[in-house]
Amino acid sequence: MLNAGDYQAIWLTLKLAGLTTLFLMLLAPPLAWWLSRSQAKVRPFIEAMVALPLVLPPTVLGFYLLIAFSPDHFLGQWWLELNGSALAFSFEGLVIASIIYSLPFAVQPLQSAFLHLDKSYLEVSATLGYGRFERLYRIIFPMLLPSFIIAAALSFAHTIGEFGVVLMIGGNIPGETQVLSILLFDHVESLQYMQAHKLSFILLAFSMSVLVIIYGFLQKRQQRVLNA
Amino acid sequence: MLKFNIKKTFNDEKSFHFKGDLNLPSGVCTIFGDSGAGKTTLLRCLMGLESFDGEVYFSHQEWCSSEKFVKIEKREIGAVFQEPRLFPHLNVKQNLKLAVAKVGKSPFTIDSLAKQLGFEDLLKHRVTQLSGGQKQRIAIARALLTNPQLLMMDEPLSSLDESSKKLLLPFIKRVSLQIPVIYITHSIKELFYLSDNMILINNGEVEAIGEPQNLFLNSKLSLAKFAHEGLVLNVLAKEFYEEDGLIEVMLKGKVEGQTLFISAEDTPKANKMQVRINSRDVIISLKPIVGSSLLNCLSAEVVSFSQKENQSMILTLKVDLQYIYARITLRSFNNLKLSVGSQVYAHVKTMSILN
Numbered sequence: 199m200l201n202a203g204d205y206q207a208i209w210l211t212l213k214l215a216g217l218t219t220l221f222l223m224l225l226a227p228p229l230a231w232w233l234s235r236s237q238a239k240v241r242p243f244i245e246a247m248v249a250l251p252l253v254l255p256p257t258v259l260g261f262y263l264l265i266a267f268s269p270d271h272f273l274g275q276w277w278l279e280l281n282g283s284a285l286a287f288s289f290e291g292l293v294i295a296s297i298i299y300s301l302p303f304a305v306q307p308l309q310s311a312f313l314h315l316d317k318s319y320l321e322v323s324a325t326l327g328y329g330r331f332e333r334l335y336r337i338i339f340p341m342l343l344p345s346f347i348i349a350a351a352l353s354f355a356h357t358i359g360e361f362g363v364v365l366m367i368g369g370n371i372p373g374e375t376q377v378l379s380i381l382l383f384d385h386v387e388s389l390q391y392m393q394a395h396k397l398s399f400i401l402l403a404f405s406m407s408v409l410v411i412i413y414g415f416l417q418k419r420q421q422r423v424l425n426a
Numbered sequence: 427m428l429k430f431n432i433k434k435t436f437n438d439e440k441s442f443h444f445k446g447d448l449n450l451p452s453g454v455c456t457i458f459g460d461s462g463a464g465k466t467t468l469l470r471c472l473m474g475l476e477s478f479d480g481e482v483y484f485s486h487q488e489w490c491s492s493e494k495f496v497k498i499e500k501r502e503i504g505a506v507f508q509e510p511r512l513f514p515h516l517n518v519k520q521n522l523k524l525a526v527a528k529v530g531k532s533p534f535t536i537d538s539l540a541k542q543l544g545f546e547d548l549l550k551h552r553v554t555q556l557s558g559g560q561k562q563r564i565a566i567a568r569a570l571l572t573n574p575q576l577l578m579m580d581e582p583l584s585s586l587d588e589s590s591k592k593l594l595l596p597f598i599k600r601v602s603l604q605i606p607v608i609y610i611t612h613s614i615k616e617l618f619y620l621s622d623n624m625i626l627i628n629n630g631e632v633e634a635i636g637e638p639q640n641l642f643l644n645s646k647l648s649l650a651k652f653a654h655e656g657l658v659l660n661v662l663a664k665e666f667y668e669e670d671g672l673i674e675v676m677l678k679g680k681v682e683g684q685t686l687f688i689s690a691e692d693t694p695k696a697n698k699m700q701v702r703i704n705s706r707d708v709i710i711s712l713k714p715i716v717g718s719s720l721l722n723c724l725s726a727e728v729v730s731f732s733q734k735e736n737q738s739m740i741l742t743l744k745v746d747l748q749y750i751y752a753r754i755t756l757r758s759f760n761n762l763k764l765s766v767g768s769q770v771y772a773h774v775k776t777m778s779i780l781n
Contacts, residue, residue: 318511321475324498325505326572327528337524341515 200396206373207381208400214289214377215357218296222304222353223346225297227339230308234315249306251299260366263295267367287369292377295367296357303352311345344419348412355408359401427485428455428576428608432471434478442630444468450485450576450606454599454620456638457610459627460648465610468627469580472608473505474498484576504574504605506582510561512553518564519549525571532573533604539567542597559590566594570601577607583616595619618658618700619780643742643749645732654740656704657750658780661686663694672721675699679747687721688777700780705740708752709773712762722774726750728764743772750774 200208233245251259267274267286277285285291315338323333339346361379368375370384378397385394428450435441442464448455457465470476474489475498482490489496512521522536540546543563553561562582569577579598583591598607599620611617617624617638626634626641628648634641642653661675664685673690677683678698688701709715714723726743733739739759741752752772764770 318507318509319513321498322505322507322511322513324475325473325503326525326568327499329497329499337513341513343515 201393203372203376204381204393204397207376207378207397210289210373210376211358211378214292214296215354217293218300218357219304219350219354221293221297222300223350226301226304226308226349226353227346230305231312231334233305234309234312249302252302256299256360256362257366259299260295260363263291263298263363264367267291267294286367287371287375289374291367292364292375295363296360299360299363300353300356303356304349307345307349307352308342311342315342344415347415351408351412355405359405427483428472429483430472430481432468432478432480432482434467434471434476440630442467444471444627444630444632446625446632446635448623448625448635450608450623452603452606453622454602454607454609455623455625456617456621457608457625457627458612458617458649459633461612463627464630465612465627466580468625468632469578469608469610473503473578474501502573502575504569504572504577506562506566506569506577506579508581508584510553510558510565512561512564512568514552514554516553517549518545518551518553518556521553521564522568522571525568529571529573532571534567534570534573536567536571539570543567544593559586562586562590563594566597570605574605577601577605579607579609581610581612584612614652614655614702615780618702645730645740645742654705654734654751654753656702656707658700658702659745659748659750661699661701663697663699666690666693668693675701677746677748683746684724686724686774686777688779690779694779701777702780703750703774703777705751705753707775707777708743708750709775710741710752710754710758710762710764711771711773714771715773720773720775722777724750724772724774726770726772728766728768728770730766731759731764743770745772 229248233241233248264286265271267277267284269275269278269284274285277290281290285294319338319341320333323337328336359379360377361383364375364377364380365383368377368380370376370380378401382394382397382401385391385397427448429447430444432442432444444464457468459465467476471478472482474496480490481488481492484501487496488494489501513524516524519536526532526536536549540549543566545560545563545567548556548560548564553564556564566582583594586594595616598609601607602620602622609616609620611620621638623636624638624641625632626647626649634644634647634649639658641647641649642657644650645653660678662678662683664674664676666673671689671691672687673694674685674687676685686701709720724745726745728741729744729749730742731739733756737756739754739756741754741764743750743752750772762770
């Protein structure tokens, strides 16, 4: 049904989305916490940067990243010296780009959860002997687990559906940067409609399932809140 | 020992200045005052939940000063708030385990507290399914499981039903024999039942610190308006007359104290009791009233009086070695030609048992 190239693209896509989600789940909680608490003057600026991928055409983001990744520029040069390979047209480059591209999907659900967190839970945690950071990862983050699941699911699903950014910086190398959405584009370009149908359906079914799961989760939480 | 000097100003320019120094060996010290007077603010400052200018010392530990601030998590305090604040994602036992996890040795265990507070059957329940009274019992257990050196409670019983209060008040009193307790309340009943000491708060300042019995007799304090509602007598149970449903009690302080009859459904549980006599329920006469339904007649001496704005007089009466208030009309006061030193009879219509 699917050929070897299709399977390779599916695996690569899952690997990219998995790694991106993992990094985002490390990066987003502290960032979201800071955004929900900080009164700093730079906050609106940082907040705008985080949200930028929501409104910017992915090709614009991809274009700037392509330039930043080139060995002529600081980031690309630093990476080249460190690893001996270029960042542009590499899987590592895709992971970095995906983290930036999916950042708002990880940060925003968490930021909203942190913002609505009742301060009294933090106070109680302190009186129970938990320090500043321990309070968060031992008590508050587990308490807000549903929001973390939503953030992770959205980041994962959004990375799977990435196209414009990958197109700009990926270079369509099978097994390295050729993800599902790019391969689908290839199939259509070469008039292989049957293959395109299959891949499209996989992406459609996957996205739909993720969203149903997320909204099911939200509904349960809403019921709990209404019942409490 | 608890010593504090706290200056706190809120954004809306409401400012508080609390200063106090009290011995805190064990027992309950209540913080009492009108709403808005600053009771909760004082407690939150003592806990370390609010920032302020000043100092707090607790039993030779410097909790807060211009150079030092000990974080709440390092203070070895137990805290119970008005709302239970249990973590909704955990069941009862998991909530309690979070408190146990941070202490080494503790005289309290989950099982023994569950037994004493009667929530053994609830350990596996989600906390969102519990009633307010059940939640607060678990919150109190949680605070004790941290093995605190000082237990701070902010009106923990104010939103609970009577049966929960009946269970928790004696429990808190028992706990206070081991751990000093600071307890905010606006209930006179709780105040008299629990307090060994009280901090009276008025208008953002500490107005007085002392034993409630003494502070209630000081008519210069803001407490007077509560006090005039009624004072508390310490009595000893003598006998229970089952057929009449009455307990005979004797006033404490004298070998042969005067006695009173109080209606009761059951034999008193403790020998020592406290009864509150509402100043409106006291009738004054110059001679004992005979041939009436009144059961209780105390011989008393008028030690002071003060006129209220509504043409009534509050008399302070010394009965044996204790005091009660009587509220009478100005007209009766003049008719009876009362003055300081007058010997009178105080007839008490009803009274309530506090414990």
